[in-house]
Amino acid sequence: MRRRTPWRANLATRLVVGFAIVIALGGLTAFLVAEAVGPSTFDAHLARAGLSPTSAAVVHAREAFAAASGRSLLLGLAAAAVASLAVSVFVARRIGRSLKVLSEAASRVARGEGVAVDLALNGGQEFDDLAEDFNRMARQLAQAEETRRRLTSDVAHELRTPVATLSAYLEGVEDGVRPLDASTLQVLQAATTRLARLASDLAEVMSADDGSTHLRPQDVSARALAEAAIAAAAPAFDAKSVGLGRETDRDVRFRGDPERLGQVLGNLLENALRHTQPGGAVTISWNRSLQSVSISVIDTGEGIDDEHLVRVFDRFYRVDSARDRVHGGSGIGLAIVRGIVQAHGGRVEATSAGRGHGATFTVTLPLR
Ligand SMILES: Nc1ncnc2c1ncn2[C@@H]1O[C@H](COP(=O)(O)OP(=O)(O)OP(=O)(O)O)[C@@H](O)[C@H]1O
Ligand SMILES: [Mg+2]
Known part of the structure; x- marks a missing residue:
């Protein structure tokens, strides 16, 4: 429930009152200045024309001047006051409306209805920026909420x-x-x-x-990474009679965390072995382009259907839950792979020619 302070005027009223005070002060100043400057200037002109200040004509003219200038000042000020009050009401309403829209949107986000928020505010560049920042914040909150909900379930x-x-x-x-x-x-x-x-x-x-994977980047060699991963996985591959080797010879050096990248290759090899029948083969290859290095783990195993290619990186996602669970997997390996690769500023992709045609997982990392 929102706390209200009843004795406080709203923003629009305050803006209008503020404008009114400015107009009143302006009017008073104009009146005082006219009072101070007008009669003496008038007298000085008449004196220069050689007229006696006490003559009846001059006295009459002075009164006429005072009446005329007083009335025109009053009319001018009244017109200015009406015009500026109208403008101030318009501006205040506009700002007030934008703030109301903002406050309603904030309440919606607070109630957890943030997904639908797409705020547009009238009132110039500052309000556009505010609306954009607000929408970005609402989207991030919605995303965090969605992640939390999915993770919990x-x-x-x-x-x-x-x-x-x-x-x-x-x-x-x-x-x-x-x-x-x-x-x-x-x-x-x-x-x-x-x-x-x-x-x-x-x-x-x-x-x-959450991106807090702590990296210790150093100069790493793609060949050394692949060889270490192959050496670590070799016994399990031998035991299942699946071939394991590397396809590339020319080394590529880049910056990365060798331990974390070793974990990436380890996870990919573990998956490849799990999904490749005895007699099949798994190879690691790498390739350098202008700005990046890509390392692939290629297997000749059961492959992945198109519809699952993107989803296999989701937490707990398994193509065949019942069977993959029996293998002991949590469906988390590829989510970890993706997290580590993204922490390096890279990306990971799965490709496959379909069931029975093997799968390829390619990690692409920036060279610098
Ligand atoms: N090389 C592959 N060939 C075919 N399917 C694969 C391959 N790698 C992964 N998958 C599919 O993607 C799913 C997700 O893989 P992921 O590594 O995230 O989980 P997991 O291996 O089942 O469990 P965990 O890695 O947590 O032990 C797997 O369950 C499997 O269905
Ligand atoms: Mg796995």
Whole structure:
């Protein structure tokens, strides 16, 4: 509820009163100046013409001058007052209306209806700027609110499965319908591991999302990055009989955080391995253009349909939720990848010729 201070006049009234005071002061000043200057100038002129100041004609002329100048001053001032009051009412109304629109829009944003706000104010450049800043603020608030809402529901959704598993198994053990044997312990263990992983992934994706990913940029070599990532992933690739190698030889050097970029390649390789059948192959290649370097992870695996290509970078998004969840993924890896790449001022894209035709993830980073 808005607090009102009833004894205070609104802005339009105050502006009009302010204008009226200025007009009154102007009128008074004009009157005093005319009083001080008019009669003496009149007398001086008559004296120069050789007329006696006490003669009846001069006395009469002086009275006529005073009456004429007084009346014309009064009429002139009255006309000026009416005109300026009209202008001031117009200006005050206009400003008042713009402020009212602004205040109503602010209330709407405060009530969480910010998405629909697209404010336009009358009143010149300053009001245009104000409206633009206001709209930008409303959009950002709406976006933050949307992120918060989605994150909360995503997290709740992700927590549900392991928690349901834990409680079902624990209940079963408690009721004596399920033995507390190795296989039960394994299920309980898996569910808690999943919860723990979710917690750490969440912390990471939050910092990647709000741009607070802390980078320690230094001179890095694309070849060294690729070789380190390949060495780290090689055992898992060997175990699944998926080939892994690099396609490019010529090095490209640029500025970046080697640890974070290693994490990016690690996530992309982990995905590529997960979605490539034994006998397939994954390669890393890189390419330098005038202003940027792009590093690609190319697999010959199951590929991604067009409709999912953009969405795979969303938090918790999995193309095939049921199956991908069994793989142990939270659907967070690519959101983290995107956060880190954006923190470097770069972008990441997925391409695929469709299901069964492999996928390519390309990270493009500015050279400087
Ligand atoms: N190389 C790929 N080939 C086919 N589909 C992929 C590939 N990489 C990612 N995807 C799809 O994109 C989804 C999102 O990937 P992401 O890495 O964000 O999550 P995840 O791998 O399922 O889980 P996490 O990375 O958190 O362990 C995956 O679930 C998968 O469906
Ligand atoms: Mg992943």
